[in-house]
Amino acid sequence: MLVVMNHDAADEDVRRIIETIEEMGYEARPIPGKQRTAVGLVGNDGKVDSGRLEALPNVQQVIHVTQPYKQVSREWREEATVITLSNGTRIGGPEVVLMAGPCSVESEDQIMTSARQMRDAGATILRAGAFKPRTSPYAFQGLGITGLELLVRAREETGLGIVTEALEPDMVDVVAEHADIIQIGARNMQNYPLLRRAGRSGRPVLLKRGLAATIDELLLAAEYILSEGNPDVILCERGVRGFDTHTRNILDLTAIPVVHALSHLPIIADPSHGTGVRAKVMPMARAAVAAGADGLMVEVHPNPDKALSDGAQSLYPPQFEELVEQVRIIADAIGRSVTRPLAVPA
Numbered sequence: 544m545l546v547v548m549n550h551d552a553a554d555e556d557v558r559r560i561i562e563t564i565e566e567m568g569y570e571a572r573p574i575p576g577k578q579r580t581a582v583g584l585v586g587n588d589g590k591v592d593s594g595r596l597e598a599l600p601n602v603q604q605v606i607h608v609t610q611p612y613k614q615v616s617r618e619w620r621e622e623a624t625v626i627t628l629s630n631g632t633r634i635g636g637p638e639v640v641l642m643a644g645p646c647s648v649e650s651e652d653q654i655m656t657s658a659r660q661m662r663d664a665g666a667t668i669l670r671a672g673a674f675k676p677r678t679s680p681y682a683f684q685g686l687g688i689t690g691l692e693l694l695v696r697a698r699e700e701t702g703l704g705i706v707t708e709a710l711e712p713d714m715v716d717v718v719a720e721h722a723d724i725i726q727i728g729a730r731n732m733q734n735y736p737l738l739r740r741a742g743r744s745g746r747p748v749l750l751k752r753g754l755a756a757t758i759d760e761l762l763l764a765a766e767y768i769l770s771e772g773n774p775d776v777i778l779c780e781r782g783v784r785g786f787d788t789h790t791r792n793i794l795d796l797t798a799i800p801v802v803h804a805l806s807h808l809p810i811i812a813d814p815s816h817g818t819g820v821r822a823k824v825m826p827m828a829r830a831a832v833a834a835g836a837d838g839l840m841v842e843v844h845p846n847p848d849k850a851l852s853d854g855a856q857s858l859y860p861p862q863f864e865e866l867v868e869q870v871r872i873i874a875d876a877i878g879r880s881v882t883r884p885l886a887v888p889a
């Protein structure tokens with residue numbers, strides 16, 4: 544439930560709402576905004592009797608949020624959530640953000656080369672996994688903490704933000720210490736202890752859609768993170784299971800306008816896992832930007848043929864450079880722009 548205040552409501556009026564919600568046995572979440580000030584009520588399972596709150600001074604309206612997800616909904620917050628990283632990248636605003644890099648951190652040389660190539664091509668965030676969720680237990684599992692340390696070195700040299708996956712709740716803190724954004728992978732979208740822990744990490748979270756998750760399930764998974772007090776969630780459409788074998792998954796681009804209508808959270812697209820086939824990545828990346836994605840996550844490897852994971856869907860660096868030029872034009876056509884490249888340090 545949401546208590547919307549009059550424009551001229553005083554701090555004292557807002558405080559009284561918070562106290563009353565707490566006296567009623569619920570939690571209060573103030574939602575300051577440019578357009579309106581509101582206080583959310585959480586912790587209820589079912590409808591709350593709002594009469595007592597409606598009677599308080601300077602209450603304009605009480606809204607009963609109809610969706611099962613509350614804090615992620617547009618009813619809860621009309622304005623888009625914009626997440627700003629320390630290198631200045633803003634996710635969820637008018638700019639389309641580029642996150643790119645290899646599937647996994649494999650060696651110092653590989654990740655430093657990748658980082659330089661991605662920055663020079665115009666990406667502002669480097670993606671690469673240090674902890675890898677692999678279908679086979681015998682496949683490369685990632686470099687672990689060493690991988691995180693190499694990512695920090697890549698950030699120090701290039702200025703790129705870092706997004707990397709946390710596979711289990713106990714590793715969230717160490718990933719949060721090294722990364723700018725904690726990735727929760729498709730296989731873990733409904734790992735509720737992991738979501739809750741990420742909700743207490745103090746870092747933005749990139750939440751990927753599960754292999755067979757509906758959009759409502761994705762939004763409810765995000766709600767777990769917000770319910771722990773972390774408002775900085777970026778959703779990611781990365782394809783869902785289908786029956787056709789020409790691609791690894793079906794990249795559901797409809798999810799982008801659907802999520803934008805239902806939620807204030809940013810949503811990006813991952814055409815690499817979404818298709819699983821290098822030749823299909825560029826067309827679907829272009830389509831995702833045209834569909835309104837707030838960013839792209841693309842796998843690019845300095846030498847895809849030698850990659851330890853996901854080489855078949857990784858772009859060659861010159862392909863990524865070409866893609867960036869194309870998405871600039873597409874972004875411009877829909878009144879957006881692509882995040883400006885980071886300055887190359889002297």
Ligand code: PEP
Nearest residue numbers: 646728729730751781816
């Ligand atoms: C990845 O980003 O490398 C990854 C494993 O993605 P997903 O969880 O979408 O499969």
Ligand code: MN
Nearest residue numbers: 646842852853
């Ligand atoms: Mn991958």
